[in-house]
Amino acid sequence: MTEDKCGTDHPIDVIQALFSLPSTSNIQPPTPSDSPDSHSHTHTPHLEYHLEYNPRLPLVPHPEINPAPPPTMKDSKGWDGKLRVEPRATITNPEALEDPEYSDSDAPPVEEIEADEGLSISWKKKMRTQRYQCCSLAREDSVAKGATRISISRISASVPSPRCGWSGSPSCRFVSGRETVGFPHGARRTDDGQRLCLRQNQITRIEFPASVAASLTELDLYDNLISHIKGLDEFRNLTSLDLSFNKIKHIKNVAHLVKLTDLYFVQNKISKIEGLEGLSALRNLELGANRIREIENLDTLTSLEELWLGKNKITELKNLDGLQNLRILSIQSNRLTSLTGVSSLRNLEELYLSHNLISDLSGLESNTSLRVLDFSNNQVSKLEHLGTLTNLEELWASNNQLSSFDEVERELKDKKELKTVYFEGNPLQTKGPAVYRNKVRLALPQIMQIDATYVRV
Numbered sequence: 001m002t003e004d005k006c007g008t009d010h011p012i013d014v015i016q017a018l019f020s021l022p023s024t025s026n027i028q029p030p031t032p033s034d035s036p037d038s039h040s041h042t043h044t045p046h047l048e049y050h051l052e053y054n055p056r057l058p059l060v061p062h063p064e065i066n067p068a069p070p071p072t073m074k075d076s077k078g079w080d081g082k083l084r085v086e087p088r089a090t091i092t093n094p095e096a097l098e099d100p101e102y103s104d105s106d107a108p109p110v111e112e113i114e115a116d117e118g119l120s121i122s123w124k125k126k127m128r129t130q131r132y133q134c135c136s137l138a139r140e141d142s143v144a145k146g147a148t149r150i151s152i153s154r155i156s157a158s159v160p161s162p163r164c165g166w167s168g169s170p171s172c173r174f175v176s177g178r179e180t181v182g183f184p185h186g187a188r189r190t191d192d193g194q195r196l197c198l199r200q201n202q203i204t205r206i207e208f209p210a211s212v213a214a215s216l217t218e219l220d221l222y223d224n225l226i227s228h229i230k231g232l233d234e235f236r237n238l239t240s241l242d243l244s245f246n247k248i249k250h251i252k253n254v255a256h257l258v259k260l261t262d263l264y265f266v267q268n269k270i271s272k273i274e275g276l277e278g279l280s281a282l283r284n285l286e287l288g289a290n291r292i293r294e295i296e297n298l299d300t301l302t303s304l305e306e307l308w309l310g311k312n313k314i315t316e317l318k319n320l321d322g323l324q325n326l327r328i329l330s331i332q333s334n335r336l337t338s339l340t341g342v343s344s345l346r347n348l349e350e351l352y353l354s355h356n357l358i359s360d361l362s363g364l365e366s367n368t369s370l371r372v373l374d375f376s377n378n379q380v381s382k383l384e385h386l387g388t389l390t391n392l393e394e395l396w397a398s399n400n401q402l403s404s405f406d407e408v409e410r411e412l413k414d415k416k417e418l419k420t421v422y423f424e425g426n427p428l429q430t431k432g433p434a435v436y437r438n439k440v441r442l443a444l445p446q447i448m449q450i451d452a453t454y455v456r457v
Contacts, residue, residue: 199223206231221246222264229253243268244286251275265290266308273297287312288330295319309334310352317341332356332374339363353378354396361385376400376422383411393417398451399425409443420449 196212197220204225208216213234223245229252235241238257244266251270254263255278262284263276270290276282277300284306292312298304299322307323310332317336320326321344329345330352337357342348343366350372351364358378362385364370370389374396381401386392392415402408405428412418421444423429429436440450448455 194218196220197222208234210234232257255279276301284308298323320345328352342367364389371417372396376425383407386411390415391417394420396422397426398422401427403427403431405439405443408440412444413446416446418444418446421447422451424451 194216195218196216197218199220200223202225203221204227206221206226206229208231213232215237216235217237218240219235219238220240220242222242226243226246227248229243229248229250232238232241232253233256235257237259239259240262241254241257241260242262242264244264246268248265248268248270251265251273252275254260255275258278258281260279260282263279263282264286266286267289270287271292273287273292273295274297276285276297280300281303282301283303285301285304286306286308288308288310290312292309292314295309295314295317296319298307298319302322303325304323305325306328307326308328308330310330312331312334314331314334315336317331317339318341320329320341323345324347326345326348328350329342329348330350332352333355335357336353337359339353339358339361340363342351343363345367347369348367349369351367351370352372352374354374354376356375356378358375358380360382361375361380364373364385365388368388369391371391372394373386373389373392374394376396376398378400380397381403383397383402392412395412395418402423403426408423408428412421421440423436423440428439432439437450437453441447441455
């Protein structure tokens with residue numbers, strides 16, 4: 001137990017989350033959105049789940065529960081195209097699966113279950129990993145007299161009253177996967193607390209004490225039930241705000257957060273890009289998995305370096321001329337038919353266009369800084385218009401209509417920096433899979449990775 005957990009007088013301790021077990025076979029770990037009311041608690045043993053997170057390696061499904069998926073494409077930094085890496089649950093009392101007589105009373109005492117110390121939430125977000133550490137809940141026997149009791153999930157937690165602070169590390173180890181509906185009454189931060197993460201709760205509104213709000217620099221409310229952006233008036237020092245996986249329909253009440261550098265709205269119900277005026281310091285904007293049909297209202301974001309718009313309903317690349325500092329643009333899984341509109345982005349280094357309706361690559365001639373180009377799962381039949389892309393390092397072209405090795409050699413052999421190519425799913429691979437890799441190596445001797453496999457030297 002360390003000193004930087006929630007509660008300076010009574011540090012928050014380890015807790016087990018109990019989930020009902022309807023049978024002793026075909027057990028599926030519950031998801032964070034499972035409702036506690038959907039589980040029966042009558043004469044059924046319980047499994048204790050201890051959330052486990054791996055900050056460095058991709059998560060591997062439990063082989064007995066879910067078979068491992070087939071290998072997926074990854075770039076040189078390990079990104080597989082997913083917006084987030086999901087947490088997994090492991091069973092801490094597996095004997096409940098084998099013993100039909102197993103009872104709740106057989107569960108190990110709370111104090112004997114390994115603490116959450118050292119666990120971390122991690123999510124991969126386009127070649128960038130962010131890590132937060134987890135804080136667990138107080139044991140019943142450590143509840144102090146006068147403590148304020150808060151109902152969190154199926155567990156009652158207590159925090160000291162009249163205040164709850166955190167100390168030590170400049171981040172608050174957070175409570176995740178519980179059913180918190182608001183910030184604890186009377187809670188406040190200590191002088192060195194700057195980051196607060198309340199992921200995977202059931203928070204419906206943003207209500208924080210002014211003393212907490214004014215000093216926080218990072219606020220993570222990922223995966224909650226927030227539908228309206230309110231209550232951010234005092235968060236004037238925020239540099240990072242994550243409201244991903246909520247129920248937000250309109251971007252409002254954030255334009256005053258002028259220090260924001262990172263803003264996340266992934267997987268909401270947003271249909272229009274709006275309300276971002278004044279965020280001139282913003283460097284990273286994520287709006288993936290929403291209902292956006294048009295790129296607009298980005299003119300004032302002159303410092304923007306990363307723009308993520310995957311999985312929307314966008315049909316045209318436009319209104320990007322003012323984003324001269326943009327380095328990364330992801331517009332995967334939309335409805336694009338052409339690349340008209342990106343020629344003004346002279347500093348663009350990474351362009352992700354997979355899962356669209358693009359048939360040719362015209363429009364990229366001016367993007368000479370491109371290092372990574374992903375147009376997999378489109379309808380491209382010719383490797384044309386790539387002659388000026390001399391800095392290209394990675395080309396993802398899987399599942400298109402490319403059929404000529406001569407064209408591959410003619411268009412790409414002179415690109416000395418090109419080390420990774422993906423051509424699987426094209427006619428040049430499907431018509432001769434046995435000789436495909438050797439032909440790619442002969443055409444492009446500088447290549448070090450073909451599809452998901454490294455080339456043997």
